[in-house]
Amino acid sequence: MSTTTQLRSLNIDNINPHVKEAKYAVRGELAVRAEKYRQKLSDNKQDAGLPFDTVISANIGNPQQLDQKPLTFFRQVASLLENPLLLEHEKVLTDSLGYKQDVIDRARWLLDDVKSVGAYSGSQGTPGIRKSVAKFCESESTSIVLLRPTLTTTPERDGYPADPDSIYLTAGASSGVNTLMHIICASPSTGVLVPIPQYPLYTATLSLLDGRCVPYYLDEKNNWGTSMESIEKSLKEAKAAGTDVRAIVIINPGNPTGATLSADEIKSIITVAADEKLVVLADEVYQNNIFEGSFVSFKKALRELQASTKDKKYDTVELASLHSISKGMVGECGHRGGYMELIGFDPEVVQEIYKFVSISLCPPVVGQAFVEMMVNPPQEGEPSYELYKKEYDGIFAGLKKRAMALYDAFKEMEGVTCNSPTGSMYLFPSITLTEKAKQKAKDDGKSPDEFYVSKLLDATGVCMVPGSGFGQEEGTLHFRTTFLAPGTDWVGRITKFHADFMKEFK
């Protein structure tokens, strides 16, 4: 410890140890280095002294930082929410600026609900927007299929009632997870089942709250499926170790895996939760990013179980379903919006959840408005529908195309195996490195996957995240990449780097 350090109140040895323990590789050292490269290139593109001319941030699902254009309807409405005085010029809006009547109507309706996007709303979110979310959860997608030509633009879902009072709007799904974990983690022996690999928000939040991560391993050989045996084994071991396991996290579709659960798999998980008294934390933010199979919500599966079995044990299952405007075809990460639906929680516990969220006042109000538009987009026959559908379908097709291109490249790479893209925004290939590469990594004080990804960044400007940032089975190595970046040039850079790397460390 330096003398200067001793002169201060805080130093690395005396701050909150739980903050120090928390790990969040998605925005870690590699991401910081990538930003430095980007700055260098922006300061002096011709002569930055780097072997690449662009930085590709494939470390995080941030669509609009890359190629994705925002949905026009959403942004037109938002522009009116920000400047309601524009509504005094309807003719200019429609005749000169191409705003359709449904844009204007939606803005007026939302303004009536929020009063001003500059005012705090209720801590749970505005009443009108929560009603829209409930309606979205409630609507039956089968009835909608008949009304609409394709399913990609129809967000309605379950066919079971939803209560606006059970909807909590949030500043993105992360903030909802933070709230729930705060309630659940009561002591250092509290445990939460977390899939491995996982999105590191879960382990980071458990570290901050001094709770225990109880890992259950997803089955890579079975397309990253969720194995009930793995959950039951982990649960048993944790209990034997004195862990008070209170909740299970499921990410469906998976991050980083992209795997989508079937209705039967979901019902098996809910049954374990009912038997073992586990809160189900269903991270469903990728519910619209599905290339194979179809999305079944935990809520729908729970209601079906209740209806088909009449077993009372399902009536008290505590389920929190999380959704977000950051993913899907919306991709409005910067607006920080999302919601969670709370089902089956004890009312006294719900009161504490309310108090907890009230301390941070309210989620961003514009973000709340984007949630409303996500769950209630233009419908067929409405003036903005055609453009909305074209944009939405275009984004979906683009994502699928890029995912396949990247997958095809990985398939060809020596020592790399990758499951076919099924959903979410990521691929999570497995990589086999030579002993020589592993030794060099060790000499550099890095794990082998970190070493590989670090070298990749320095050589190509492509920023990915090592598998160790998400957790992986002992002895395996992976990396996660988004497939959001446009073009194929960057895929070529990866292929070339990989060949060179394998040659260097043969």
Place this chain on the structure above:
Amino acid sequence: MSTTTQLRSLNIDNINPHVKEAKYAVRGELAVRAEKYRQKLSDNKQDAGLPFDTVISANIGNPQQLDQKPLTFFRQVASLLENPLLLEHEKVLTDSLGYKQDVIDRARWLLDDVKSVGAYSGSQGTPGIRKSVAKFCESESTSIVLLRPTLTTTPERDGYPADPDSIYLTAGASSGVNTLMHIICASPSTGVLVPIPQYPLYTATLSLLDGRCVPYYLDEKNNWGTSMESIEKSLKEAKAAGTDVRAIVIINPGNPTGATLSADEIKSIITVAADEKLVVLADEVYQNNIFEGSFVSFKKALRELQASTKDKKYDTVELASLHSISKGMVGECGHRGGYMELIGFDPEVVQEIYKFVSISLCPPVVGQAFVEMMVNPPQEGEPSYELYKKEYDGIFAGLKKRAMALYDAFKEMEGVTCNSPTGSMYLFPSITLTEKAKQKAKDDGKSPDEFYVSKLLDATGVCMVPGSGFGQEEGTLHFRTTFLAPGTDWVGRITKFHADFMKEFK
């Protein structure tokens, strides 16, 4: 515990006890009841069965929920950030919609910095906006006075350098406080000096983190001044009790008190912080809400101390200065924007702060843009200046007028004493209640101030917060009210209620 409760994972007896301990009266039971009344009135205004026809939310500083109109320049720019396609129609914007050239230029500049308001920014905020904030902190207000006719619209401040890398944009000041407290609170014996009365975010966050609140009392008789004796006494007692006191919170201008600290008072506090190794948490969100005296930032006072004394002990003072777009004449609470400047922190600690904020990805990007406009508003000679200044000065004058009207009413009320309004958005009068009223409160299971404020809400629809929500010296009673609501009708309601109350409980 009911049978149903036992069937669940979570119940009120087994959730995180620190969440249960946390108190946040500003949005507590009274605020919830006020919302119910509002809903009742909105459902059936004619026959809601209530003795009032409007609810006045004087419990929270939420200007745009009441009368305050947003600043036009800010909202015009924001509308372009939300829909950049409008920038393809410059002529329509300027000729038909009254957008000035500086609005268009600012939007282009901000879009260049953020790329899209729908993209995640860096976790610390965008580079360009952080540069603007640093420039604002840095600029010397004295030089600006010469350039501008009045000071009300000139936000520049200190005259000492500021580093954009030390600026962290936040989702409102609350989020900055949450970050800092997470770093500081290392164990249950960690203590933080908090002024009493205080904004309850501080005690709530300390409860959540299982830290100790070390109260120091503000001097009501001396216009809610900060007494060094009180700070030193509290510190001594806390140390004797084994508390590891690591930080001191100062709210300047005060919430709920409105008191503004002089440069000398600030320097005395900084000197104690330097001697005792305390992080200074300077909550400066009301820096533009000042009716008497003038604002001196802790940063400026620190730099002056360093320059004048040459004492090395000031070089390692750790200071976090917090600001927000929610207050001042901006009042954009719903956009959740703010920043903190970190001065003198150990670089290793700063890295942990960065990691902590990265877990929640980034503050709302539109909120970041509002921070930029707050610190860099239209300047004299620029096209939008005239309107901006008119609106800004109008809001300032309106707040002052309302504060005085409310103060005048309180002065006339039996058993109420109130310091004259000097700043912030609140009055915090002291009230003397009869034994009969206190007994009735006790019978109702309420503290006397809570009882009074609850009766006030039921009788008039005016929602205030009891002094116990902020802390008050043993044996004293207070309530806090904002002076944001328009008109004087509601002041009359309070006066009449008070007279009736005093008569009933004579």
